[in-house]
Amino acid sequence: MVDILHKVGIKSPVDEVYAALTTTEGLAGWWTADTEGDGGELGGLLEFRFAAGGFDMRVRELDPGKRVLWEVVGGPDEWIGTQVDWSLEQAGDYTTVLFAHRGWKEPVDFMHHCSTKWAVYLLSLKSLIETEKGAPHPHDVKIDSWD
């Protein structure tokens, strides 16, 4: 098993970051404009769609202002069963976001791609909250010939 790990610091109260991870409006503002579902309810299903496909996530943990955990239940084979884990902590003027996409079976090229792409989207999240302007798909930064 191998994991994708990232960290960003967002100049914001932790509640705003938590809202951007648990509301459809928030999620659509930084990851993909085509987001549906209920990220604010334990057991809720989130449906994220992109030009090339998408991901369905089941909300497995919600600890307001502290943690959000999603399990991937639909999408590419490599993603099924993996977990997307968000840990939040207020640190002075910043909210520290520790991000992990855990449980990849193999470090395939697609995992390398997704690691870089997650960084792009985490900076979109930071930008959304700090400047009110995120860069969700289809307005995301392209990193290679895939996306």
Next chain:
Amino acid sequence: MVDILHKVGIKSPVDEVYAALTTTEGLAGWWTADTEGDGGELGGLLEFRFAAGGFDMRVRELDPGKRVLWEVVGGPDEWIGTQVDWSLEQAGDYTTVLFAHRGWKEPVDFMHHCSTKWAVYLLSLKSLIETEKGAPHPHDVKIDSWD
């Protein structure tokens, strides 16, 4: 042991990407403007400096147009002994860059930070080659309260 993995695709011949990883001018154009040493010779030492410190790398493998491997011999404790591994491959109009920073002992917060920061610098490398304008330190994108 845990690894940081990334991938970018750069619209360029592979030789230009290899040059940006093995010449002082190239490296200074995307990672840190304060770069010294010899990245084009096996066993050569590269000295990368940032406002908060820096990294010394020994060049361990050089396969023109295909691979560059550095071993970290100076810098923060967490980096010492880790390896920075670059694999290049021409794929149509693109050079695919598979990046790995291998051999972290623990998935500490600093590793999460470095993972996101490597993505920022890989996009700087892509930008340098595709647009002739990189964003090396101190002009790099800031991701948190550390840097």
